[in-house]
Amino acid sequence: MKKSRVVVVGGGVIGLCTAYYALRKGMEVTLVDRGKPGIDNCSARNAGMIVPSHFIPLAAPGMVAKGLRWILNPKSPFYVRPSLNPDLMRWGWLFLRYANARHVEHSVELLRDLNLESRRLFEELTADEDFGLVKRGLLMLCKSGKGLEAEAEVADMARLLGIQAEVLDAKQTAMVDPSVTMNIAGAVHFPQDCHLDPQRFLESITRRVLSMGGTIHQEIEIDRIIRTPDKITAVEGSGQRFEGDQFVICGGSWTSKLLRNVGLRLPLQPGKGYSLTIxxxxxxxxxxxxxxxxxxxxxxxxxxxxxxxxxxxxxxxTHVNRNRVEGIIHSIVDYFPVFDGVDFSSIEPWAGLRPVSPDGIPYLGNAPHIENLFISTGHAMMGLSLGPVSGRAMADLLTGETPFRDLAGMAVNRF
Ligand SMILES: Cc1cc2nc3c(=O)[nH]c(=O)nc-3n(C[C@H](O)[C@H](O)[C@H](O)COP(=O)(O)OP(=O)(O)OC[C@H]3O[C@@H](n4cnc5c(N)ncnc54)[C@H](O)[C@@H]3O)c2cc1C
Incomplete structure (x- = not known):
């Protein structure tokens, strides 16, 4: 039987994992990126956390009030740029509609299942080729008693969902991680969370894609999607054309711009964040x-x-806002007093654009009315964590198999 030819646009963690799992199903895969896959994107230098603890979507009660409070603070951790841009206004309106308890209730099981399944896949992948997965859990450190009370409520919810979580006072936290001095009231320990160096993981997946016969084209920006009324025949850009049987767009924060080509208006905004490596x-x-x-x-x-x-x-x-970087540095010294002497001025901040959907749930599925066009994006703060499960679930959709759970909550046309 002729192999199905899949063209993946975007070589961040989502595109690379999609390519990998499609190859494992015996498909012929071509991946195209406008930069260097695994390097010129949001996936390269993120915080490297794999987070079953993150089962509450960004659109949650309290976020709107926090956002309004933080809008005037130039060092605040969350900020929505005031703008009359109609796409941003529509995104903001949808965010307001979804930031409520009912939406959280609807989303927690989906996010839990995605994160736990992805963690299982990370273990499977590292057993094949080690990329330094560290399985020691995550500490949610709280400076104040009030903060600890709020996180303890999340811990209660986690346990009800079957996710391990333990509330610790400052002394108990120091026993869990004695290697760092912490100025805190306590913490919640989520033992199932993991961490890794994202760059090392992306290199490992890229190697696997190439060794399984996948083709990677870099420095080609796709700017045209060629279609008949119900099908895509090719994508084009930088003077090149890529034909295929199925097309998966994993373009991160740039996805909605590309999809305008086929008349789709996907609510998606970039959520810029910074990292510094000491x-x-x-x-x-x-x-x-x-x-x-x-x-x-x-x-x-x-x-x-x-x-x-x-x-x-x-x-x-990726312009760096120094005030917000200062905000990050200030909080490190606040929680870890020994870091007061670090010369942060010599560390170059990195900026990445998270693709953020207004309800905090990724998009994964078939594009409406175009049978061979698929989309996987909108993973916001969880793209690394959900990389393997997104790749695997997309490969299932491409081959017509049933994914590990119902993914209706991630439908591309849900708004
Ligand atoms: C500071 C920070 C910390 C983070 N920490 C974590 C964490 O600890 N854990 C976690 O799970 N997540 C974390 N994230 C989020 C995570 O990094 C993102 O969710 C994830 O990288 C998104 O992956 P992606 O593949 O969708 O997008 P990207 O990595 O941005 O990749 C998209 C790719 O598509 C390509 N592309 C776009 N348009 C085109 C086009 N027209 N033609 C060709 N190529 C195109 C781009 O060049 C790019 O390579 C963090 C993010 C930031 C900013």
């Missing part, structure tokens, strides 16, 4: 952590320490 940290935590009140992620990576944070919704381009 090569010789004064102390090296053994577990990854999130500074709960500050919304900053901290991850040890092979002797280095990566700190990451900020969500500036609506900011396209």
């Amino acid at each position: 090569d010789s940290p004064p102390q090296l935590p053994q577990l990854c952590s999130i500074l709960s009140e500050a919304k900053v992620a901290v991850t040890p990576m092979d002797g280095r320490l990566r700190i990451a944070g900020t969500m500036e919704v609506g900011s396209m381009g």
Whole structure:
């Protein structure tokens, strides 16, 4: 039987994992990226966390009030750029509609299942070729008693969903990770969370894609999708044409621009964030952590320490806002006082654009009315964590098999 030819646009974690799992199903795969896959994108230098603990979508009660409070603080961790851009206004309106308890209730099981299945796939993948998966869990560090109370409620919810979570006071937290001095009230330990160096993971997947016969084209920007009324025949860009039987768009924050070509208006905004990597940290935590009140992620990576944070919704381009980077640095010193002496001025911040859907749930599925066009994006803060499960589920859809669970909540046309 002739192999189905799949063209994947985008070589971030989502596109690479899609290519990998499609190859495992025996498909012929061509991946095209406008930069260097696994390098010039949001996936390259993120915080490297795999997070079954993240079962609450971004659109949740309290986020609107927090966003409004933070709008005037130039160092705040969450910010929506005020703008009359109709796409951003539509995104904002949808976000307001979904930031409620009912939506959280509808979403928690889906996010839990996706994250746990993805974690299982990470274990399967690292058993095949080691990429440094660290399975020590995550600490949600709380500066204040009030913060700890709020996180303890999340821990209760986690346990009801079957996710392990333990509430710790400051002393107990120090026993879980004695390698770093913490100025905190306590923490929640989520033992099933993991971390890794995303670059190492992407290199491993890229190697596998190439060794299984996948073709990767870099520095080609796709700007045309060629279609008949109900089918795509090719994608084109930079003077090249790629024909195929099925097409998967995994273009991260640039996906909606590309989809306009076929008349689709996918609500999606870039959520800019920054990371800084300290090569010789004064102390090296053994577990990854999130500074709960500050919304900053901290991850040890092979002797280095990566700190990451900020969500500036609506900011396209990788211009670095120094105020927000200062906000990240300030909170590190606040929670980890020993870091006071670190010379942060010599560390170049990296900026990445998370693809953010307005309800905090990724898009994964078939494009409406075009039978051979598929979309996988909108993973926001969880793209690395959900990379393997998204790739695997997409490969199932491409071959007409049933994915591991119902994915209706991720439908591309749900708004
Ligand atoms: C500071 C920060 C920390 C984060 N920490 C974590 C974390 O700890 N855990 C986690 O799970 N997630 C984390 N994330 C989120 C995660 O990085 C993203 O969700 C993920 O990288 C999105 O992957 P993607 O493949 O969809 O997009 P991208 O990685 O952006 O890849 C999209 C690719 O498509 C290509 N492309 C776009 N348009 C075209 C076109 N027209 N033609 C050809 N190619 C095109 C781009 O060049 C790019 O390579 C973090 C993000 C940030 C910013």
